[in-house]
Amino acid sequence: MxxxxxxxxxxxxxxFHRMRHEARPCSVGVGLGSHDLGVADAAVELYRRGMVPLIVFTGATSRTTRERMPRGEAVHYRERALELGVPRSAVLVEPRARNTGENIRFTRELLERAGVDVASVLLISKPYEERRAYATARRLWPGAEIVCASAPMPxxxxxxxxxxxxxxxxxxxxxxxxxxxxxxxxxxxxxxxxxxxxxxxxxxxxxxxxxxxxxxxxxxx
Structure with missing residues (x-):
């Protein structure tokens, strides 16, 4: 109890951790890997609403996720998105990141290599990771507008x-x-x-x- x-x-x-940003159309959606598959569900819902044309799922494994997501957080997120109807062409995977800083840096590098022009990022995380993710992205991706999103629940x-x-x-x-x-x-x-x-x-x-x-x-x- x-x-x-x-x-x-x-x-x-x-x-406090929730930023309460209003979702709006962005260049790309970035789903931050974690133990919570709800992040992938939130990313799919935002894609369906036309908020992003492309989703990047980023994350390897951690002590919290290695049993739940043995193939890696980003891979499991991608599988979930495909199950929910997102086309393969609209999902990229960044499978190496092991912390929030690497999520941002490796995703940025992936999109640069893919030739994706990024003016704004819809940063999708667990609800209580919004503020931390925002502060990290503002530091490591200063040229992009950062908009936070998560599953809307009490x-x-x-x-x-x-x-x-x-x-x-x-x-x-x-x-x-x-x-x-x-x-x-x-x-x-x-x-x-x-x-x-x-x-x-x-x-x-x-x-x-x-x-x-x-x-x-x-x-x-």
Missing amino acids: IPVQTWSDARRLWD FETYVESIGSPRLVIDMLVGALQRLLIYPARGFMISLPVPDDVTDAYERLCRAGYTSRLVPSAGPVA
């Missing part, structure tokens, strides 16, 4: 879909820590983090939701 305060703090981080519904509250809360905490420490390392641009969000993050760290923290940095920037 998750304590009320923990649940409230997790929801506060969830709300926090509780998302947790139920994943089936593990601890996994989701650990991920929320890890994503927030990176927003705090990665700008100084040159991995992303700096975005303001309100005090109430930082307070919630610190309480969750003290409650033990630390498995996705960068170990050398500790729980607080």
Whole structure:
């Protein structure tokens, strides 16, 4: 049973991580690999709505996905998109990336090699990865307009879909820590983090939701 305060703090981080951009037509959609196949579903829905003419799925495997997606996150995402009716010609795969920075860099390189002119990117991720993905893309793809998107669902519904509250809360905490420490390392641009969000993050760290923290940095920037 998750304590009320923990649940409230997790929801506060969830709300902060979402950018709430309005989807609009972009040069390309980029689906960031993860344990959540819902990212592929969201990308397909945006393609059907005419928001992008082309989707790139990017991602290798991680400790979270190697059992769920043994052929690689991007490959499983592509298979899902094809099952849902997206034509093969509209999907590219970048299968090497193992973190968000590599997702952006390797995708950019792939599109440059393919001769795709990119003025804007519809960046599709898990809901709570929107802000981190945005900050990373702004740093590594400065010439492109970045628009964030994810599956539109409430926090509780998302947790139920994943089936593990601890996994989701650990991920929320890890994503927030990176927003705090990665700008100084040159991995992303700096975005303001309100005090109430930082307070919630610190309480969750003290409650033990630390498995996705960068170990050398500790729980607080």
